[in-house]
Amino acid sequence: MRWRKLGRIFDPTQHALPNRCVQFAQSPQVLSFGDKIRVYFSTRALDERNGKFISHIAFADFERNLRDLIRVSEKTVISLGKLGCFDEHGIFPMNVLRHGDAVYGYTCGWSRRVSVSVETSIGLAISRDQGETFERVGDGPVLSASLREPCLVGDGFVKVIGGLFHMWYIFGTGWTKASSDSPPDRTYKIGHAISKDGIAWDKEEARQIIADRLGTTESQALPTVIELWGRHHMFFCYRESFDFRTNRNRGYRIGHAFSDDLRNWTRDDDNPRLEVTPGEWDSDMQCYPHVFQCDGEIYLLYNGNEFGRYGFGVAILEMEQEPTRGATVVYGINAAAAGQIAAHLQSCDTRFVPALSTRVDIGAYAQKIGALAVRFEAWSDGVLVGLVAVYANDPASRIAFITSVSVQDGWTGLGIATRLMRDCVGHAKRQGFRKISLEVAVDERRAIRLYERHGFSRGEINGAVLNMHLDLQEATH
């Protein structure tokens, strides 16, 4: 695997930013919408009282091609904390995820200290207006220093896996001075916590889950985790703990590790590798990675030189060969129980346009599919990763109706949808149906292309919905 760099896509100095921020667009973090990709980032204003920086959250909306900018947030996304609170002097970064109708934002709050520059903790703020603004659940943090994590808990990245909240975050191991006359610098490592509700967390207290590459003085920051082909991949950044700000040989680089059990991680920084190209915006430093899927591609957002003072860029994952480990897919028919169908549809929820949960009760819909539809299924390790469901129960009209086509994040691009559609069409044909119809959102161009490849033709358009059909008596495949 390798990252193909597409260059910088956002320069904060070229835009008007809220909260009188002028530079920095750090730690880009994605929230996907049907028609756009929102990228939250941390930007900075100057504290006029003392000339120090204050970090604020803002966002930029992009077309789903991640090239064309639609809009930059005009107003405050989340206010800073009150006097004496953990997030009084800045929020950097904020990780966002959808949870039910809400968007959860896990903030890293900064408050200034006297003997050291700062202390951080992780807070939770919730948005009920699709991520335009966030309100904190309380004035205090949900995760902070504890018995064996003495300082600097921050950089939370949260993902719900199997109904359980997982958080990867960093904790400080302590402050030290490179020499007696230099200010103290910190070292931090990546840790892990779990939660049932996203608010009360159980830490794996002080367990460093990613091995050091640079030795004990390696600082690791900003983990991001994505499941690809049945394996969990973590990207993060790492650097030396001293002399890292301007010395390009000691500054941030992107690290990578993978895990099959969410407990043991194997570090593998060079696969995929992000090249350092001299003279570029990211030639001296590469930091604050965020990896996500969009329309079948896997993207890396990251910051370049000077910790993202001049914005963020994007790279796209390229495969030199098909993934092997963990990619075994078994195809079946009508094997899934309603609960498995519901879990699968839930995991694909936002891949539907509009999101499936905005149109149907997923539980009831899965029950109906389980009872009435013929299901063509792709399985991996007992998990339903792809599904085509067709109602073929109208022998009078002999018209079958495909109600749902879905492939889970991390399993796209492997030909699963093509195989399931082929099985579905073959089945309908053998059963003597004369026609298959389906409905698709008019702007779902990738899906429409898929159906056209299987011989479907475009029919009438009702609002945002395109009807497509396949005449089986004429179909040649």
Add this chain to the structure above:
Amino acid sequence: MTFNWRKLGKVFSPQTVAGRPWLKEFAQAPATLLFDDVVRVYFSCRPPPDAAGQYVSYSAYVDLDRRDLFSVKHVSDQPILSLGGIGEFDEFGTYPVSVIRAGDEVRAYYAGWTRCESVPFNVAIGAATSRDGGRSFVKLGPGPILSYSPDEPFVLSGPKVRRFNDTWYLWYIAGRKWKMVEGRPEPVYKIRMATSEDGLTWRKVNRDLIESRIEADEAQASPDVYHAGGRYHMFFAYRYSSGFRGREHGYRIGYASSVNLIDWHRDDDKCGIGVSEEGWDSEMVSYPHVFDVDGTIYMAYLGNQVGRHGFGLAVLDGALE
């Protein structure tokens, strides 16, 4: 019926102790541990302030003769706890401390102090253990054992540990807001509680135990719980949110009782101890600690300037019920 506390006077004055530069003034937050021959009273003290006028706090103990509590037998030669390392929560103070026996060990819960830029300090609660009978303590870790959460955003202080019916209880205070008073941030805090099966993993109750009486921003401190007569008795200190360094708005001792440790009925009129007309406790009284020695119930407490000149004792005439 009001409790009848008879004041016995000041029992320990830090200014009388020689040869301990870290114990120059203050003897705050008395907390006792009983031995066969002595009553050991832990307290917190301070060396002189630094050039910028800033204090650090240490904790120490004084051994009082069990048969004559006004006879000082020994003062600890060293602080019982070291200050934390750079950037740690207890870098600038370990104050106050509450101790309890746990098997062969003595466990200490203490508040650790750090210094902040926009407000003067922040506080979280740490734990330490002693294997030499409470003379010195080793921290369980470099970080706090009870710290900030959504509803308890800062200043977790004043821990008092107790064990009732095999459950550990920790009473403490949690900051509610920093209030600007004459251009200076002053913390408002309320009494809270957490429970534990082992004294290590704590579950917060997440509610104010004691209703505020004198004003909404009343600051409540130093909850001290004692079991007697089939109910739980809490003595605590409270003050106004401004002007509290003088007599009128300074610390007073309040009282509440409970049968289940969760629901508390406040009844300050019953408390039975207040400021004196004159003398060392004429402006304020605070940090009550109730303990029993050989069938007699005492209260240790602080007087003017929150214990700058030491702590005193009162004895209860009658019963706690």
